[in-house]
């Protein structure tokens with residue numbers, strides 16, 4: 001049985017003060033009972049991580065970062081390494097979000113290196129993938145997703161996979177208010193699980209959590225999370241409101 005996971009990706013939102021207040025709100029909204037049936041992760045900006053680690057201590061909520069560099073260390077001004085994240089400590093890191101693929105030219109090959117360096121430093125990974133509107137309209141969505149998964153994660157062994165969650169985030173559904181229908185999402189999630197079976201094996205495929213992300217709200221979460229291969233969500237906008245985020249966790 002795969003335990004549900006709801007992860008909040010705060011993106012480049014909140015300063016230290018408003019971020020801390022939001023985290024406090026989350027801590028008072030999310031009850032111990034909520035965490036029995038659902039894991040909860042918060043992917044905060046780098047600047048917030050140390051303070052958040054102290055605040056989340058003992059809460060059962062997992063702290064993550066939104067990115068790491070693909071090299072171990074060196075002359076990469078302004079970058080943050082997986083080792084630095086592990087030393088905060090954070091437990092998990094997002095890799096391959098579509099905004100980074102688009103604005104920072106992150107290729108599947110670079111992302112494969114990020115996954116490796118993150119796992120080597122003891123971090124869990126949420127690996128994001130998903131097609132653009134143009135790719136979907138061209139009928140290429142299955143092929144795009146296949147390349148993203150195989151080229152980004154094809155090198156992992158079964159043990160690596162126990163630390164990896166994947167998140168389907170169709171680019172056309174992110175921040176647009178346009179959610180993929182539960183059927184559209186399920187179809188890709190099922191395809192992704194088949195790909196994991198090909199890369200690893202059936203047990204790994206059955207144990208790997210596949211999240212959906214893209215305009216998830218308390219009102220549409222139950223239907224999405226009710227699908228056979230959707231194991232939770234990666235939440236953007238709605239994660240910035242404690243009440244909405246808790247509503248999604250309860251869905």
Ligand code: 13P
Pocket residue numbers: 009097169173174175176177213214215216234235236237238
């Ligand atoms: P929205 O929930 O704002 O559409 O963002 C989804 C997302 O990109 C999460 O990583």
